[in-house]
Amino acid sequence: MAPPITLRGSQGLWMVGGPPNLQPLQEFKGEQGNRVRVMTYSDNGTLFAWSNGENVTIVNTSDLQVCQRIDRPKVLQMKFSPLGTILATWEYYSVDRESNKGVPNLFLWNVETGELIKNFIQKKQIKWAPQWSPDEVICVRTVNNELQFFENGNFDTVHTKLQLQKVVDYCLADSGPPYMVAGYVPGVKAQPSFVRIYKYPNFGGPNAALANKSFFKADTVQMIWNKAATALLVLTSFEASDSSYYGEQGLHFLGSNGETSLVPLAKNGPIYSVEWNPKSTEFCVVYGYMPAKATLYSMKCEPVFDFGTGPRNFILILCLCGFGNLRGNMEFWDVKQKRLINQSQSPDTTTFEWCPDGEHILTATTSPRLRVGNGYRVWRYTGELLDQVLVDKETELWEVLWQPSPELRKKETVLRYKPAVLATPDELPGVKGGVYRPPQSRNQAASVKLHEYEAPSNMKQHSQEPSKAASKNKKKREAKKAKAEQEALETGSANSYSQVSNQQVPDMVATPIASTGNPETDKKIKNLRKKLQQVEKLKEQQKSGKTLEKNQIEKLKSEDQLLKELEELELG
Template sequence: MAAPMLAVRGSDGTALLQGPPGCQDNPAFPRDPRQGKYMSYSRDGRLFGWCNGQKVSVLRSSDSEVLQVLDLPKTCLLQFSPLNTVLVTWQPYSKTAENPQGDPNLQLWDVQTGALLKALYQKKLEGWCPCWSDDEKIAVRSVNNELHFFEDNDFNSIANKLHMQKVSDFILSPGGQPSKVAVYVPGSKGAPSFVRLYQYPQFGGPTAALANKSFFKADRVSMEWNKKGSAVLVTASTDVDKSGASYYGEQTLHYLAVSGEGAVVQLAKNGPIYDVVWSPTSTEFCVVYGFMPAKATVYNLKCDPVFDFGTGPRNAAYYSPQGHILVLAGFGNLRGQMEVWDVKKYKQVSKPQAPDSTHFSWCPDGEHVVTATCSPRLRVSNGFKIWHYTGTVLHKQDTPAGAELWEVRWQPFPAGSFPERPVKYQAAPGPLGSTQPPTAQAYRPPALRNQPASSSSKLHEEEPPQDMRPGADRQQLSKAALKNQKKREAKKASRQEAKSEVPGPQLDPAPNTHSQSVESCGDPETDKKIKNLKKKLKAIEELKELQASGKTLQKNQLEKVEKEEELLKALEELGV
């Protein structure tokens, strides 16, 4: 398998570099010296397109042969459809006195022939490109409070429409058919905002939605499907925090599944939500949240915490393409610290530092990453570095004085092209060494610098990582959790002591279902499973009583009732 290439765009032109560990100019692709306006790889990385202010060019990545050249000097954005059938280009909308309506500024081109398939109007930059299903059977775009669906890349006829008042955003699910779409409608006049999931083309009727979640605190949302297309995470944000606690407004995180299940993800620290990312395995997701130092927690599909990484200077999370490594990083106004974690063992691999970085991305091989300082976010010290995830810098390229770096982008590869490799904990050899940060002394106010250090002089309480899985070692509990646990144990002991000192005649003890005399099989894990099963069966009995009284049960309640035989069988297998 050939190493992925790295596309670089800046004021000195567009170039393709042969991929890690070294990055040399691709001899088959001479650098385009004109200032690149935009560049994009196809989803599988087989095609590369760029616009330089004069034309749009498309080449084949394997041999750099130019396949198409389009005379579109004003093009600012371009994108390929999932199967490389269609190239979409967008130019800023404009109109003149002679042409008050303006010309269509969104063009769809046949990649093979270069023929124009359709020209459309798209005035807004947001949501400019149509969304395709992975097999290109369906394409969808938003037009005046409606979602227009097209089939088999026939953009001359609308196959279906989803009309909802004031549709603000939507996202199409990845994966195979049937396709699902999540739509967001902002609230108005006291009505809540809501997100609904639909399965194409079943849009009609009040019960057509697969799932529905409404909330009041939402000026905007961001939505992200997992790779399997079975669930979506919705981050709802408000511009103003009415409590005055945050400049960032308020954020809440919601989970919706196509099965109809929904939940609010409970976060263990107040403050903004910086990042939410799905694992490529689609079985868990990571959230970075809370006032600095921020927390980072991995949750399962039940929205239960699996592992808490404690607190630290971070505002972003990045899973490797194989899902076996997670990088927590603090970029932007933070100092660029990265924490590299082995996700299976939840063990830290390295802790490199990339100050002033404005970009981070994983190489498809799951072994290398790139960090870059790009303009216009930072106009000085532009350049990029190629790293091994163990913290070793393998290649460093600084942008010459007077020039600017605008973008770097890895060549994508189809899923499964690079197998998962065992995680290494020893730094890989490299000519530039590692950037593990030196141990820094904590800041102390001038009034405390001549006094001995004490816990009371800390600016904030640091929390260590904590394993939240069943049977986790208690040694990994945070200081706050240990303190609360000790308080509960002391309170329980004092109650038992007070009860034993109460004078009076001793009566026969009443049966206590919570005492140690409850029947046990001797295995704590099995006892826990039995207890959970009995709890679920009790809830089903209550639902059946409600149903018998004439109350109509909801979809998720009916699904619980239908699982009664399955639960009874599981209880029987446990020997109860």
């Protein structure tokens, strides 16, 4: 049985059971009215807390009974430590008028006793929460351009520090020991930005960093560790750009073994979503101008599988979604078999969350993103809609959460389904509206397609056919070769021509070039092919008796080296 779902809105705070019992849980008292500002679960799902503007209430999820109340009326943010022993709360920063000093607004509470452990001053709401290792042995927070580390719940003494000049962001890996932490320092003037990986507590010395990746054009970064803490993905964003109104983004790979790389993307445009698989061996990226492309990569940043293009901007494990300004298209994939399980649509979705059992998902339309049509839907990975609940028009739904369950996450879901055929959004049932067309063009076949969708890589082999231009060029090359062979036979030099023709690269520019996934590499291959075509023309001129200049003769001598470079680039 799936764990329950918790909902927060203008009606109050309430719970409903997970599939198959999707009914309100009467044993949970909850709250009435619109006073609940924030709610959160512990990582292990054993504790649930919320703030109603008067106090913070903590309940034990095993019996839904209150186990602690903390008298803090102005709490706006909350977070449990991984084992649920500490609750961190944050309030707006303020200054005492008499002393003209800042008042502590970050508090750490003992969940068992309700006593205050430690308070700090944390001015900014962004990145307000401390980060713990999964076993709670170490805890880290940033203070004045340095990272301060505490051990074993002792917050009175800073155990060690990582000093990086002007560090603005950090990310502690969700694993260990050994514990890994990454720090980000933005670039200044002509200096590049960089991200470095360290192993706790080895922070001293010039060679302390396990990996270092520098880059330009980065106003903000998002750091994403895999579960094994063996690799880190860094998503960079740069607002000012001459090439795009929406700015530029880049995706960088850092390994804890020191390897770094720029993740090659086969399509220009923004990066919408990045996600590691649970086994930490592969990651998936949704990127490019619409229709967006989705690609699965290995730990060497090599494309493993191409899911083609579609209306997507979000990925969660094996579901590719198109939310926000898209129609809510959802594609469920069997990643092991590289098969499409099903396609569904959940319009106006603002929240998407997997159930811990790996079989059900929760989609919701919430305020303030959308103030009309608020409600939630529960689905199965096969695309079956199990339940749909819409709140009253005068009511708003603010947040929905599925109770965490580590035990269910450890179980691998056995997929049972009948493979589906990939369809475009217009072909899916239940879609209302469509693209606007002027009255004189209605009820007629469209002459121009707005988007040309690309099939997944395992379907391209069966669907792709050579274009007319490629077929025409191929016929020309074959006719040219046959003519040359006939001339060689007539002059009695067929053997010598055969030896030369094996090295020729005829009509290389006209031949379609398969992309390597790296724009720079594709550009080099194109240039080499042009040079080899020039060499072929020079050889023909020399054969016809024309006297070549010195630089042209040198170009002929470079043919072997050009062929070798081309072969190395194409083989990767």
